[in-house]
Amino acid sequence: MSTARGRHEGISDPSVRRLSLYLRHLESLSSRVETISSRALGAAVGLGEAQVRKDLAQLGSFGSPGVGYRAADLVGGLRRALGTDQDWDAILVGVGNLGRALASHGGFVSKGFRIRAAFDADPAKIGTTLGTAPPSVEPIFVQPIESAPAFVAAHAIRLAILAVPAESAQAVTDALVAAGVDGLLNFAPVRLVVPSHVVVNSIDLAAQLERIVFELGPKAADAEPA
Amino acid sequence: MSTARGRHEGISDPSVRRLSLYLRHLESLSSRVETISSRALGAAVGLGEAQVRKDLAQLGSFGSPGVGYRAADLVGGLRRALGTDQDWDAILVGVGNLGRALASHGGFVSKGFRIRAAFDADPAKIGTTLGTAPPSVEPIFVQPIESAPAFVAAHAIRLAILAVPAESAQAVTDALVAAGVDGLLNFAPVRLVVPSHVVVNSIDLAAQLERIVFELGPKAADAEPA
């Protein structure tokens, strides 16, 4: 992540990540579950009870001593804190393999994110259709990348998902930010330079595998020649 | 991330993430760059020079006072520390939109990760071909998910990339771990329970957007009715 720290509440980034975990678990619960304790919630997401209480206390009071947290209220409080109590419109830029997958990603829609349009620099892709796979996702026509800024401005789009090559990521970012985008989810392995009011979250997929193999340690050394 | 902390070096997770950033930047540099200072490297990835020196000092001595770090040596040291000085074989499980995109992801191959086989539970997908898009990625035939454990055992595969529905993620994980997998990159929004020797890195794509909108703060409030 980068920039724009703590514009509102002073909740730390590690804590925000955990709030998403709590929300995900609570959403998966039956609506017949009325309350949940910090201990149970912690166990479900792999954290201690003290950590859970500390995190949730930042959002207000959703718990009762001796009883636990009211699950429905807590879901509402978490969504409100995260900003997903309202839907967010987004655009997708870059319709390669990854872009196409993201456009069809059901997980976005159910969490309040809607991809309103998709753009690509490749003329061969213009006019093709995306996101037809899962039900409830209406098809999206791919438009030329040059028309992205106008679309952003016309529809007051604030979020963009970038699945473009590393070489073009900065140029695309500059154009989108100038048009009004202030939140970017970037999959290119480059650091995007943006004005301080813009929030960037970059995910380097290869780096995610690197973190795993780091933890695994060196592969069993090939037999050392004596 | 979870479990298996510090099996070898005592490098913290935040630091490991930064090591990938440094490596990515150094790889993007011309081979004519022979040395780079902590200040320059930090500026490139958006960190302070003290942070860079602290991180790199953990790997050994790749720098000279008054000169900087030897770029080529540092790339080697970073790869060695991360574990990507050797190639890693992986399998992909789940050949939906996201799975297909990951199979074709050029970024994995160039960083030392090779997807050797793909598996899916859907009979309609068996035998189809994946990963033909970028050059240098040989095509992969999709196999029935039941044959994944045997493949893992036969080829001594340690890494698996999971792009399966949340409901089946745990069952798939259990089968793969039993067959020998000890590193999992999981895209399903569920916490995987694994033995302590197994390393899991879970990426919830919706949560990545949530982190952005949290930082953006509440959307401009609709005009309050007076």
Add this chain to the structure above:
DNA sequence: TAGATTGTTAATCGATTAACAATC
């Protein structure tokens, strides 16, 4: 030599964990 820059130690800062009084 003088300027630049490392590696490391010390100081600061922030986050996690533990403890416990309040209370349902």
Add this chain to the structure above:
DNA sequence: TAGATTGTTAATCGATTAACAATC
């Protein structure tokens, strides 16, 4: 009432930042 569990304060732990002597 007794047991459970919150919200919060204090204690611990770890990570980041600053400073500086060593040295190229």
